[in-house]
Amino acid sequence: MRTKMMAMAFLVLAGGAAQARSSIWDGAYTDAQADRGRTAYMQNCSRCHGATLMGTFEIPPLVGRIMPYYAGSSLETFFDYIATAMPLDRPGSLSPATNADIVAYILKTNDVPSGSKELTAAGSKAIQFDAKPRKK
Numbered sequence: 264m265r266t267k268m269m270a271m272a273f274l275v276l277a278g279g280a281a282q283a284r285s286s287i288w289d290g291a292y293t294d295a296q297a298d299r300g301r302t303a304y305m306q307n308c309s310r311c312h313g314a315t316l317m318g319t320f321e322i323p324p325l326v327g328r329i330m331p332y333y334a335g336s337s338l339e340t341f342f343d344y345i346a347t348a349m350p351l352d353r354p355g356s357l358s359p360a361t362n363a364d365i366v367a368y369i370l371k372t373n374d375v376p377s378g379s380k381e382l383t384a385a386g387s388k389a390i391q392f393d394a395k396p397r398k399k
């Protein structure tokens with residue numbers, strides 16, 4: 264009984280913490296990570312989405328419109344899409360670490376600032392995908 268009540272208290276606390284997510288604008292990745300991500304992007308994604316991430320007539324760009332498009336949920340949603348649906352010709356073939364590097368590179372290309380902590384697949388859940396920096 265006591266254990267159950269403690270578990271419930273923990274759930275309430277955890278729920279509260281989930282609402283106070285940090286933002287992608289708070290420094291969600293490192294520069295070194297984005298550099299690795301650039302290499303991985305060029306190897307696995309640029310063939311379709313282009314070397315400047317602008318896409319083509321049939322393939323969506325990964326700069327600009329993705330910001331409002333993915334805004335309003337956690338970074339995990341964006342991360343999971345890439346991890347499970349991309350690269351289109353062999354979905355889910357990249358490691359979680361490589362996907363994290365690529366997400367970092369995409370954020371950087373969209374002018375989202377870097378920070379001092381590397382992005383991880385698990386960590387992306389606690390980070391809110393905001394289209395713009397929050398007003399302080």
Ligand code: HEC
Nearest residue numbers: 307308310311312321322323329332345349350351352365
């Ligand atoms: C073989 C071509 C191809 C490759 C390689 C590829 N993509 Fe895609 N990608 C597409 C196409 C086509 C779509 C649109 C899919 C759809 O609408 O269902 C897409 C959609 C996306 C989207 C969603 C964009 C939006 O506006 O919703 C993201 C994000 C994305 N790709 C990231 C990546 C990343 C990261 C890689 C490399 C790991 C990658 N893609 C590799 C063809 C490709």
